[in-house]
Amino acid sequence: MGRTPETLLSVVGARPNFMKLAPVARAAARRPGLRHVIVHTGQHYDAGMSDAFFAELGIPRPDHNLEVGSGSHAAQTALIMQRFEPVVIAERPAATLVYGDVNSTVAAALVAAKLGFKVAHVEAGLRSRDWTMPEEINRVVTDRLSDWLLAPSRDAVENLRAEGVSADRVHLVGNVMIDTLVASLPRARENGAAKRIGVDGRRFAFVTLHRPNNVDAPATLREILDTLGELASRLPVVFPVHPRTRARIAEMGWTAPAGAALKLLDPIPYLDTLGLEDQAALVITDSGGLQEETTYLGVPCLTVRPSTERPITVTEGTNRLVKAERGAILAAAAAALEAKRGAARPIERWDGHTADRILEVLLGEASYRVS
Ligand code: UD1
DSSP: OOOOOSEEEEEEOSHHHHHHHHHHHHHHHTSTTOEEEEEEOOSSOSTTTTHHHHHHHTOOOOSEEOOOOSOOHHHHHHHHHHHHHHHHHHHOOSEEEEETTSHHHHHHHHHHHHTTOOEEEETTTOOOOOTTSHHHHHHHHHHHHOSEEEESSHHHHHHHHHTTOOGGGEEEOOOHHHHHHHHHHHHHHHSOHHHHHTOTTSOOEEEEOOOHHHHSSHHHHHHHHHHHHHHTTTSOEEEEOOHHHHHHHHHHTOOOOTTOOEEEEOOOOHHHHHHHHHHOSEEEEOOHHHHHHHHHHTOOEEEESSOOSOTHHHHTSSEEEEOSSHHHHHHHHHHHHHSOOOOOOOOTTOSSOHHHHHHHHHTTSOOOOOO
16 A cells, blocks of 8 residues: 555646546545645646636636647647746655646656656557657657556557556556546536537537648648538538637638538537537547547547547447548448447446546555556
8 A cells, every 4th residue: 555645736738638637636625635736737728728628627726827838849848847847846746647648748747757756647558559649659758657557448558568568557547538528418418509509409510620630731621621511511510620720721711611501610618519529410520538428428420530549439439530531531421320329338437437546546545457
């Protein structure tokens, strides 16, 4: 049994981190005597990309905001490192929790590890094996630096084993983002997003796209957008647009075809997103989180990418990979819309209790090692 840490410190920075932090913050608040310090790096800073999530998910105000903002990978990572260093030295946490695969994750892990503070990686072991994705580099480096590797699924455990990570450090805790989904679904269903957007009671597609591989190359982005325009002649397409994607669309001067039921929205809050995902006939995305949420909900999902670090959503869930090409997307969409929908298959430890397992591991109360 390890000693009880007096301070746990969580570092978050980008939108998908916030849904993973929320249940950990709630579980920590239920434990008297445990101090949970929250550091927001400021990687995402627009109200709609950050504050909205803290408010909706009841996450306490961050104790520290590093306010790094946007920049190249090197500039952003370096600034997070510089500004996080005095914070971690002052707080002296027993564990620094880092989440997912964004620049804030790897930057904080590097700083803590080099100062001799222990690092816990929430969502360890995922691998796309696609080195053109900055997230893949962030994942591999973060795992290498971590003392606790908190894996969401058995394939992640296998990846770590194959890389020679000691089994002692690896715990199959489940998917912490599903904790947030489970806790939020009733509110999301009451929230009425589909009604507000005008698609209530209709079959519609829900779309998100923000990966550099899809949106930074104008020819690829144009082909995807034109395809969505075409799909919108068949059913309404609801597409909240990430700021990166919004900027690229503006640079290209692309506009939706007249009369197409393609609704380009500003980024929307978590409950609206979850409510729309839940009611959609089809989701088209390149997000990691949506691949997992649709699998949990049993909603067909097309992931516009050549690979996924979340293969369990394909082998056991409703996710299909599709090329960023008109013919491929339209054929896969037609097949998904025509297929009979079965009940969602539960995935091991995607059950709403992952945050409790994470704290049990970090506090030395339980182990979820896989032999
Ligand atoms: C980041 C993560 C990605 C994650 C995504 C979720 C990295 C390497 N990438 O990508 O893994 O899936 O967040 O959203 O960490 N911007 C704003 N307002 C904001 C934030 C960003 O306008 O609040 C714009 C800026 O022009 C910025 C661009 O979006 O340059 C990209 O932001 P950045 O955080 O670098 O990467 P994301 O594409 O958001």
